[in-house]
Amino acid sequence: MIKLLALDLDGTLSLPKNRLLKETKEGLKNLYLEGIVKITIATGRRYRTTRNLIDNLGFEPWVICNGGALIKTPSRETLNCKDFEVSRVAAIARDHGLTVFAQRDSEANGGPDFLIDNSSCWNEVTKKHYDDNKSVSEISDLISKTEKFLVAGLIGDEKDLDRFAKALNEKFPNQYNAISVPAFEKPNYYCEITPKDVNKWKGIQKLLKNLKIAESEVCCVGDELNDMPMISASQHGFAMGNADERLKAKANFVCGDYDKNGILDVLSYIKSVNKKLD
Numbered sequence: 001m002i003k004l005l006a007l008d009l010d011g012t013l014s015l016p017k018n019r020l021l022k023e024t025k026e027g028l029k030n031l032y033l034e035g036i037v038k039i040t041i042a043t044g045r046r047y048r049t050t051r052n053l054i055d056n057l058g059f060e061p062w063v064i065c066n067g068g069a070l071i072k073t074p075s076r077e078t079l080n081c082k083d084f085e086v087s088r089v090a091a092i093a094r095d096h097g098l099t100v101f102a103q104r105d106s107e108a109n110g111g112p113d114f115l116i117d118n119s120s121c122w123n124e125v126t127k128k129h130y131d132d133n134k135s136v137s138e139i140s141d142l143i144s145k146t147e148k149f150l151v152a153g154l155i156g157d158e159k160d161l162d163r164f165a166k167a168l169n170e171k172f173p174n175q176y177n178a179i180s181v182p183a184f185e186k187p188n189y190y191c192e193i194t195p196k197d198v199n200k201w202k203g204i205q206k207l208l209k210n211l212k213i214a215e216s217e218v219c220c221v222g223d224e225l226n227d228m229p230m231i232s233a234s235q236h237g238f239a240m241g242n243a244d245e246r247l248k249a250k251a252n253f254v255c256g257d258y259d260k261n262g263i264l265d266v267l268s269y270i271k272s273v274n275k276k277l278d
Contacts, residue, residue: 001217001273001274001277002037002217002218002219002236002270002273002274003036003037003038003211003213003214003217003218004037004038004039004040004204004207004208004211004213004217004218004219005031005037005038005039005040005218005219005221005266005270006040006041006042006064006200006204006218006219006220006221006230006234007039007040007041007042007221007222007263008041008042008043008200008221008222008223008224008227009041009043009045009050009053010043010044010045010184010223010224011222011223011224011240011242011243011258012221012222012223012227012240012258012263013041013053013221013258013263014053014258015258015259018052018053018055018056019056020053020056020057021259021261023261023264024261024263024264025056025057025058027263027264027267028057028059028263028267029057029058029059031267031270032059032061033059036274037270037274038061038062038211038213039059039061039062040061040062040063040064040204040207041053041054041061041062041063041064041065042064042068042200042203042204042220042222042227042230043063043064043065043067044065044066044067044151044181044190044192044226045065045066046065046066046103046113046114046150046151047063047065047066047070047072047105047106047107048106048107048113048136050063050065060074060075061074062074062207064200064203064204064207066103066150066151066194067151067177067192067194067198067199067200067226068082068194068198068199068200068201068202068203068204069081069082069083069150069151069194069198069203070082070105070150070203071203071206071207072107076107078105078107078108079206079207079210080203080206080207081105081108081150082150082195082197082198083105083148083149083150084148084149084194084195085146085148085149086100086102086142086145086149086152086193087142087143087144087145088171088172089152089168089176089193090102090117090119090142090143090152091143092164092167092168092171093117093119093121093154093164094117094119094121094143095167096160096163096164096167097121097160098121098123098154098156098160098161098164099116099117099119099121099122099123099126099154100116100117100142100152100153100154101114101115101116101117101129101137101152101153101154101155102114102115102116102117102142102145102149102151102152102153103149103150103151103152103153104147104149104150105150106136111138112136112137112138113133113136113137114133114136114137114138114149115137115138115139115140115142115145115147115149116129116130116137116138116139116140117139117140117141117142117143118139118140118141118142123155123156125155125156125183125185125188126155126156128185129155129185150194151192151193151194152192152193152194153190153191153192153193154190154191154193155183155185155188155189155190155191156188156189156191157188157189158180158188158189161180161189161191162180164178164191165178165180165191168193174196175195175196176193176194176195176196177192177193177194177195177196177198177199178191178192178193179191179192179225179226180192180225181224181225181226182224192226199226199229199230200220200222200226200227200229200230201220201229201230201233201234202229204218204220204230215233215234215235216235218234218236219234219236219237219238219266219269219270220233220234220236220237220238221237221238221239221240221255221263221266222238222239222240222243222247223239223240223242223243223244223247223258224243224244224247225244225246225247227239227243227247228246228247228250231247231250231251232250232251234252235252236252236253236269236270236273237250237251237252237253238251238252238253238254238255238265238266238269239251239253239254239255240254240255240256240257240258240262241254241255241256241257241258241260241262242257242258242259242262253269255269
């Protein structure tokens with residue numbers, strides 16, 4: 001029996017500008033209204049930008065955001081929050097000519113969504129990201145900042161981010177996840193840094209415990225390497241047709257592309273599995 005559907009957003013559910021394909025939207029809403037399978041978003045996005053998609057969804061799902069560090073209920077309350085100090089990450093980023101964005105739970109705590117390190121290393125994409133998000137961001141010295149954050153992120157060239165991630169792991173082995181995925185600002189990449197014990201699957205496990213659902217009863221769907229923990233752990237793990245080939249290799253199933261109603265393949269699978277167990 002499948003009782004929880006966990007969906008990544010970008011490259012999986014969400015089209016550009018947070019749009020949804022009509023058929024996918026209708027299929028998910030019908031599944032939600034049936035009341036048997038609960039639906040959660042599992043995304044690297046912060047909560048505010050996740051809300052932009054939810055507002056187009058037509059119902060309130062559970063939300064696992066910031067790469068698994070933050071869980072929000074359908075009534076927008078914080079169920080779980082896992083944060084950490086980012087000063088060490090920011091220092092290594094500066095050494096590599098990169099700039100850290102530190103994300104917060106502003107929905108619960110007030111203030112900006114994220115702080116941007118005031119280093120002298122801002123590249124053009126960092127400047128653009130700040131200009132596009134001035135109303136929800138703040139410039140700060142993240143090396144001396146004592147506040148804890150949900151996620152540290154960097155945007156830049158893939159090779160530069162890979163060098164940073166290698167240096168971070170060499171100085172602090174087995175303490176951080178540093179996963180790079182394609183950024184909205186092509187051809188740049190976004191490197192997401194969380195503590196080693198934070199990922200989407202860990203967030204799902206916390207939610208499953210709260211909902212009293214077994215791990216064998218969750219279906220997970222994604223397209224990028226930050227989806228690997230949940231796709232490889234789930235007995236019903238789906239990679240999108242447009243997914244990274246390394247993710248496809250670990251998935252139990254591959255569905256259609258995100259922009260061709262590939263989610264409908266997943267919904268059909270869920271109905272088939274649950275019908276057999278009626």
